[in-house]
Amino acid sequence: MDDHLQYLLDRREIDDLMARYCQAVDRHRWDLLDAVFTPDARLDYSSAGGVAGPYPEVREWLAASVPQMEVMHHLVPNTTVEIDGDRARATSSFLDPNVRTEGEGTYVFTVGGYYHDELVRTPEGWRIARRVEETLFWDPPPFPGMPTRPGPAPGTAAEGR
Numbered sequence: 001m002d003d004h005l006q007y008l009l010d011r012r013e014i015d016d017l018m019a020r021y022c023q024a025v026d027r028h029r030w031d032l033l034d035a036v037f038t039p040d041a042r043l044d045y046s047s048a049g050g051v052a053g054p055y056p057e058v059r060e061w062l063a064a065s066v067p068q069m070e071v072m073h074h075l076v077p078n079t080t081v082e083i084d085g086d087r088a089r090a091t092s093s094f095l096d097p098n099v100r101t102e103g104e105g106t107y108v109f110t111v112g113g114y115y116h117d118e119l120v121r122t123p124e125g126w127r128i129a130r131r132v133e134e135t136l137f138w139d140p141p142p143f144p145g146m147p148t149r150p151g152p153a154p155g156t157a158a159e160g161r
Contacts, residue, residue, distance in 0.1 A: 010083050013126050014119065018092055021128075022074035030063045038120060038127045047153035048111065048135040071099035076115070086121035111138045116153070 017036060024032035037043070037055045044052035051061045066072065079092040092115045100107045118130040134153035 007083060010088070010121075010126065011081055014081055014088065014090060015079060017119075017126050017128070018076045018079055018090075018115075022076055025062065025066060026072045026074055028063075028067060030059060033059055033062070035124070036128055037131075038122065038129045041128055042130050044132045044154060047113070047151050048133055048138075049150070050133075052154075069098045069100050071097075073097050088119040088121075088126070090117045090119060091115070092117070109138055109140055111150075112136055113150070113153075116155075 020032060021036045023029065024036060033055075037059075039055065041055040042053070043055055043058040045058065045061075046052045050065070051058055073096065075095045076092045077095070079090055081088055081090045094111075094113060094115060096111045098109050098111065113136040114134040116132045116134060117128045119126050120129045132153050132155060135150035138150060140148075
């Protein structure tokens with residue numbers, strides 16, 4: 001197959017992978033995450049106040065923490081990808097409006113940043129083997145008592161800010 005055509009097919013599949021992640025989290029379909037991450041993936045959501053660790057542990061954390069939000073609507077509009085054979089690196093910008101009811105009122109906050117991913121081609125298709133979320137902002141802070149700015153993500157340019 002022509003290298004350019006293979007690149008376009010890979011890019012399309014990786015874009016679908018990013019959309020699958022958004023659908024899984026927003027719709028609380030944790031089973032779909034198994035078609036996003038490798039079983040041995042390492043994930044780091046610490047810049048958003050979350051956890052870092054192996055995929056099964058992080059999946060449990062997502063399943064426990066995300067349902068606190070009545071509505072999540074992840075958008076991943078821009079992804080850059082560098083493909084090298086059966087491995088790839090991707091950086092995707094994200095914007096995530098969230099809605100939660102507190103008492104009598106509705107609380108809306110937005111989170112934005114980047115996903116830094118290392119991907120591998122598997123027999124089932126592209127999967128994420130490593131993800132670091134670099135949360136750049138939230139407005140307002142998602143929970144009472146949280147800082148006005150997220151923490152730095154390990155191994156990213158923001159770590160030195």
